Amino acid sequence: MTVAPPWALLAELTHGCPLRCAYCSNPVELISRSEELNTGQWVGVLRQAADLGVVQTHLSGGEPLLRRDLADIVAAADTAGLYTQLVTSGVGLHERRLAELKDAGLRCVQLSVQHADPITSELIAGARSFAAKERAAKLVRAAGLPLGLNVVLHRANIDALDDLIALGLAWGADRVELANTQFYGWALRNRASLLPTREQVEHARQAVARRRESLGRAMELVWVAADYLDGTAKPCMGGWGAVSLTVAPDGTVLPCPAAASLPGLDPPNAKDYQLAWIWRESHAFNAYRGEAWMQEPCRGCVLRTTDFGGCRCQAHALTGDAARTDPVCRHAPDHGLVRDLVAAPYAADTARAAAPVAAPAYREGGT
Amino acid sequence: MTWRPVLSRSVMLRHDSVRSADLLLLPERVVVLCGNAGSVVRLCDGSREVDEIVAELGERFPGAPVADEVPAFLTALRKEGWLQ
Numbered sequence: 001m002t003v004a005p006p007w008a009l010l011a012e013l014t015h016g017c018p019l020r021c022a023y024c025s026n027p028v029e030l031i032s033r034s035e036e037l038n039t040g041q042w043v044g045v046l047r048q049a050a051d052l053g054v055v056q057t058h059l060s061g062g063e064p065l066l067r068r069d070l071a072d073i074v075a076a077a078d079t080a081g082l083y084t085q086l087v088t089s090g091v092g093l094h095e096r097r098l099a100e101l102k103d104a105g106l107r108c109v110q111l112s113v114q115h116a117d118p119i120t121s122e123l124i125a126g127a128r129s130f131a132a133k134e135r136a137a138k139l140v141r142a143a144g145l146p147l148g149l150n151v152v153l154h155r156a157n158i159d160a161l162d163d164l165i166a167l168g169l170a171w172g173a174d175r176v177e178l179a180n181t182q183f184y185g186w187a188l189r190n191r192a193s194l195l196p197t198r199e200q201v202e203h204a205r206q207a208v209a210r211r212r213e214s215l216g217r218a219m220e221l222v223w224v225a226a227d228y229l230d231g232t233a234k235p236c237m238g239g240w241g242a243v244s245l246t247v248a249p250d251g252t253v254l255p256c257p258a259a260a261s262l263p264g265l266d267p268p269n270a271k272d273y274q275l276a277w278i279w280r281e282s283h284a285f286n287a288y289r290g291e292a293w294m295q296e297p298c299r300g301c302v303l304r305t306t307d308f309g310g311c312r313c314q315a316h317a318l319t320g321d322a323a324r325t326d327p328v329c330r331h332a333p334d335h336g337l338v339r340d341l342v343a344a345p346y347a348a349d350t351a352r353a354a355a356p357v358a359a360p361a362y363r364e365g366g367t
Numbered sequence: 368m369t370w371r372p373v374l375s376r377s378v379m380l381r382h383d384s385v386r387s388a389d390l391l392l393l394p395e396r397v398v399v400l401c402g403n404a405g406s407v408v409r410l411c412d413g414s415r416e417v418d419e420i421v422a423e424l425g426e427r428f429p430g431a432p433v434a435d436e437v438p439a440f441l442t443a444l445r446k447e448g449w450l451q
Contacts, residue, residue: 005385007397053385055392083379083392108377108394146377146394174377175394217448222395 003280003289005053008244009082010257011042013073014062015249015366018091020126021114022360023152023194024186026062027260030366035250039069041271043076045247048275050080054245058110060087062249062366065097071104078105085110087150090136091129098139108146110177111136115156116163124156126362137171150177153204153226154194161207168219178208179224184258188317190360192344201226228338231330233303233310240288240312245279253278255285258313262322288312288322297333298325372420372441372450373413380408391449398449403428407437411450417441 015030037045046057057077064070065088077084086101087110111133115121118130140147149168151157157164161178168176180201183191196204208223215221227234237244237256246254251270254260259267267284279285287293291304298309309315310326318327319334327334374380379392382405389405391398400408406427410420417438424433444450 051385053383055381055383055390055397081381085394107379107392110394144376148394 004242006049006241006243006245006279007053007055009046009049009054009057010244010246011045011057011059011073012061012246012248012257013042013059013064013067013070016066017061017063017089017363017366018066018127019063019089019112019129020362020364020366021124021152022126022186022190022362023154023181024363025182025184025257026363026366027185027258028189031249036067037247037249037251037270039072041251042069042073045251045270045275046073046077046082047080048270049245050082052276052279055081055083056085057082058085058087063089063091065089065092071100074101074104074106078107083107088112088136089125089129090133091127093132093136093139095139098143102143102145106145108148109136109140110148110150111140111173113149113151113164113167116160116167120157120160134171137173141172146174147172148175148177149173150179152179152181153196154181155196155200156194158196158200158204161204162211165207165211165215165219165221173219175220175222177222177224178204179222180226182224183228183317184261184313186363191341193360195228195341195344196226198229198342201229227310227314227326227328228342231328231335233307233326233329233332235307236311236314236326239308241279241285242289242308245275245285253282253284255288256313258311259284261313262316293323295323295325297331301331303329303331369416370445371413371416372411372445374408374411375449375451378449380405393449403431404440407440408444408450411441 014036015026016033064086074084084106085108086106090111113133114124121130122128137147151164165176181187181194187194208221212221241255246257247270248254252267253270254267259265265284265287268278268282294304294309298304310329312322315324315326316322318337324334325332327338377393381390383390389400410423421433421437424437441450
């Protein structure tokens with residue numbers, strides 16, 4: 001079987017981060033700074049990725065600005081012909097640092113935003129960060145680079161959608177991604193306190209549709225669906241080993257950022273194998289590629305070419321079997337599991353006066 | 368004012384030798400240019416007017432319907448925000 005080449009590489013340069021967001025998608029077992037790939041190893045990964053067919057890279061983390069060699073890594077990506085995006089909290093993005101990154105070939109910046117209200121924002125992030133974000137946005141605009149904001153939506157900020165969109169306009173963003181929490185890593189651990197109610201999501205969805213119309217081309221709004229509530233599986237990663245690969249801070253190469261949690265996957269490391277072999281030949285990248293792995297009802301379902309069976313990591317997290325139909329899908333035999341989880345916040349609402357919903361636990365061990 | 372098309376700042380045009388295709392790279396997006404579309408975009412350097420682009424392509428691809436198709440193609444790209 002010929003395997004089509006990947007388009008994108010998510011480079012998780014470090015799991016270190018000054019923020020401690022409870023919805024972090026990094027694995028609960030964070031990779032320590034001492035295990036990170038060095039500059040030369042990242043340069044090698046980026047070159048191999050370009051040779052393989054990758055044309056875009058997202059330099060992410062954790063907080064990639066914690067890497068002192070970030071400009072060297074950006075330069076290596078740009079030299080290899082990759083369109084390079086920095087995915088950052090904004091903490092540590094000073095004027096000189098940004099100039100250095102832009103000179104190295106940085107093309108655009110995605111800035112995380114927790115809330116439009118500074119105090120709530122810092123409560124969610126678990127760290128002082130709002131002023132740094134505002135300054136970072138200003139610097140990115142002044143440098144003439146495209147600016148995207150990424151807001152992970154959850155129970156504590158999804159009602160502030162209009163304020164978040166207004167913040168995007170005030171900060172000069174070209175696009176705002178309103179991304180409902182996807183439950184992996186720390187977010188999975190904190191799911192009970194992050195999961196919004198059906199009404200919250202419906203209200204937010206309508207607000208987005210309304211604002212999209214009034215904004216026109218002024219600012220793009222991207223809505224990342226709340227798959228637990230929609231009854232529809234997402235086409236996770238555009239299919240397993242189909243579009244994108246992730247390299248974790250220690251060089252582990254994964255079909256998606258959450259796949260480190262799958263037992264038995266045995267993902268290869270870029271220190272040991274060439275990326276081309278990993279992409280085409282490795283067990284990890286072929287385990288759920290195509291349709292041969294699918295069980296019923298996916299195997300006979302027309303949606304299989306649209307959603308690729310949904311998310312393998314979610315199937316594993318909810319059922320213990322990564323090959324099952326993603327339980328968020330309304331056709332999944334295990335969909336009842338998700339219905340129960342979604343109903344839980346209502347129960348909590350009813351009892352709220354007596355027993356408020358537990359606060360989510362901050363991400364620990366990665367600062 | 369005469370329009371001299373140029374790629375928007377956030378857009379990068381490059382040839383992809385792995386896929387033998389010309390691409391527009393944007394934040395979170397890749398546009399695959401079909402056929403000779405890359406040759407058209409490559410002339411959008413901010414110095415040529417649309418008529419000049421059409422004339423140049425007419426010489427390069429004799430018999431091709433450049434006068435009919437190229438202005439509409441450029442307008443479509445401007446509408447997307449990829450050309451300015």
